Amino acid sequence: MLQYRFQNLGPIETGEVQVKNLTILCGENNTGKTYGTYAIYGLSKELSHLEMEFPELIDMQNEDVGEIQVDLEDALDQLDTKLDTVCFEFSRNLFRLFSVKFDAFASADIGLQVDIEQFKNVLRETEYNSSIHYASFGRLQFLKKLGTLATRVISTGFLTENKIQKQLVASLGAQILSRYVISDLFSETFLLPAERSGMNLFFKELNASRNELVHDLGIGLVNDDLLDVRNKLEQNISPYAVPISDYLQFLNRLELYANQEGPFVDIAREIQTNIIKGTYEVKNQQVFYINQDGKQINLHVSSSTVKSLFGLVFYLTYMAKKGAYLIIDEPELNLHPDNQRKLARALAKAANRGLHVIISTHSDYMVKEFNNLLMLSKLTKNREEIMQKYGYTEDELLKPTDVAPYLFIENRIEPMLIDPNEGIIAETFDKVINSANQAADDIYYSLQEEQQDGD
Incomplete structure (x- = not known):
C-alpha cells in the first residue's frame, strides 16, 4: 500500500521500496540501506502528523x-x-534528519x-x-x-x-x-539503530555530557559570550541523526513507557526465553538483566546479545501495536546463527500479527529462515511432520504476498525474486558463500596434493 521512492539519497541514485508486512533490505556495506531506513522513518514521522x-x-x-x-x-x-507537498518539504529538509549540512542532500528527492x-x-x-x-x-x-x-x-x-x-x-x-x-x-514508527548496544549502556553518560554543555550555554547567554559557547558545542557535541536522537530519548523515558503490557508481549517473552535466557528489569533509570537463576546483573556486564536485544524486547512488551512500523538496522547484531534463526521466526510472527517489520540485514541465516517459513506455507505433504520436527508453528509461516525483499546494489535498489519452491533468491549471499566454499575446496585439495607429494 505504501511505496517509497528515493533519488540521490547518499549512494542511492534511484530506487523504490514497497513496504509490506515484512520488508527485507539486503546489500553490501555502503550501498545505502541505512539511508533508506532513516528516510522511511523520518517521512513516516512527518506523515503521522498530517492534517487532512x-x-x-x-x-x-x-x-x-x-x-x-x-x-x-x-x-x-x-x-x-497532500503527500506531494509533504514529500517536497521533507526532501528539502532532509539534511536535518541526518544532522548534516544542507549541501549533503541538496539534490535528494x-x-x-x-x-x-x-x-x-x-x-x-x-x-x-x-x-x-x-x-x-x-x-x-x-x-x-x-x-x-x-x-x-x-x-x-x-x-x-x-x-x-x-x-x-x-x-x-x-x-x-x-x-x-x-x-x-501512517502509524507510529520505531527504529532500532545499529548503534543500539552502546546506547543501551551509555545513555545516561550521553545525557550528562549534553546537560553540562546546556548549562554552559545558559551561562554564556548571561555573559553574552555566545561565540565561546558555540565553539564549545561544536567541539564537544557530535550531531546525532534524528533516529539516533529519538532512540536516546526513548531510553530516557523507559519508566514512562513501562506501564501496561501490549498485544505483542508474548513474542517478547519468547525472545527472552529462547534467546537471552532471562528477563530485563528497568529500575531507577537503570537496566538490569535477570538470568535464569534469578540473579540481577547490570547490563554493562551482561552478554553482547543481552545488550543488543534490550530495545526490541522492551518495545514489543510495552509499545508495539497493530499497524505500527518497526525498523531494525541489522537485527542479527551479536547473535549466534541459531539465535538469528530464532529471531527471524519471532519477527515473522510479529509481522503476521499486524506489525509492519522492516529490517536491513547482512544475515544469510535470517534470510534462509524466512525462506523456510515461505516454503512451509506452500507445503501440503508432510507439512505437519516437518513443522513438529523443527518446532515451527502456523503463526510463523509467511505468505509470499506479505514479504518484500530488496537488494541495494550499484547505486540502485532492485526487488529480489521470491521463488515458490526456494523462497527469496538472495544472490548477494549465495555468491559470497559459493566463493568461500570454492576457496576452501581449492585450499583443501592443494593441501592433500602436497601431503601426497611428500609421501
Whole structure:
C-alpha cells in the first residue's frame, strides 16, 4: 500500500521500496540501506502528523448545526496532493534528519505513493465510536460504521453563537478525524539503530555530557559570550541523526513507557526465553538483566546479545501495536546463527500479527529462515511432520504476498525474486558463500596434493 521512492539519497541514485508486512533490505556495506531506513522513518514521522481537509467541518462553523456527516472518500481523493507537498518539504529538509549540512542532500528527492483505493477498502473495514471532551466547552463525538466511508461528527455543549468556539469545533474536528484516518496508514514508527548496544549502556553518560554543555550555554547567554559557547558545542557535541536522537530519548523515558503490557508481549517473552535466557528489569533509570537463576546483573556486564536485544524486547512488551512500523538496522547484531534463526521466526510472527517489520540485514541465516517459513506455507505433504520436527508453528509461516525483499546494489535498489519452491533468491549471499566454499575446496585439495607429494 505504501511505496517509497528515493533519488540521490547518499549512494542511492534511484530506487523504490514497497513496504509490506515484512520488508527485507539486503546489500553490501555502503550501498545505502541505512539511508533508506532513516528516510522511511523520518517521512513516516512527518506523515503521522498530517492534517487532512474536510469541507463539511468548515460548513459546521458557518451554520448552526450540531451534527454533520463527513465523506472520507472526498478527503482521500485529495491525499496524493497532500503527500506531494509533504514529500517536497521533507526532501528539502532532509539534511536535518541526518544532522548534516544542507549541501549533503541538496539534490535528494524522496517520494511516496499510496494505493488510495486499497486504503479506502482498509478504512471501510474499520469502525469507531469515540468522544473527545474539550475543557469545559463541550464534546465532539465521531461515529463510523463498518462498510462505509461516512463518519458522523456530533458537537454538543459548544455555544453556536460563539464564533471562537465554532472555529474551535472545526479545527479540533479536522485534527481528530485526521488522526483516525491517518493512523491506519501512517502509524507510529520505531527504529532500532545499529548503534543500539552502546546506547543501551551509555545513555545516561550521553545525557550528562549534553546537560553540562546546556548549562554552559545558559551561562554564556548571561555573559553574552555566545561565540565561546558555540565553539564549545561544536567541539564537544557530535550531531546525532534524528533516529539516533529519538532512540536516546526513548531510553530516557523507559519508566514512562513501562506501564501496561501490549498485544505483542508474548513474542517478547519468547525472545527472552529462547534467546537471552532471562528477563530485563528497568529500575531507577537503570537496566538490569535477570538470568535464569534469578540473579540481577547490570547490563554493562551482561552478554553482547543481552545488550543488543534490550530495545526490541522492551518495545514489543510495552509499545508495539497493530499497524505500527518497526525498523531494525541489522537485527542479527551479536547473535549466534541459531539465535538469528530464532529471531527471524519471532519477527515473522510479529509481522503476521499486524506489525509492519522492516529490517536491513547482512544475515544469510535470517534470510534462509524466512525462506523456510515461505516454503512451509506452500507445503501440503508432510507439512505437519516437518513443522513438529523443527518446532515451527502456523503463526510463523509467511505468505509470499506479505514479504518484500530488496537488494541495494550499484547505486540502485532492485526487488529480489521470491521463488515458490526456494523462497527469496538472495544472490548477494549465495555468491559470497559459493566463493568461500570454492576457496576452501581449492585450499583443501592443494593441501592433500602436497601431503601426497611428500609421501
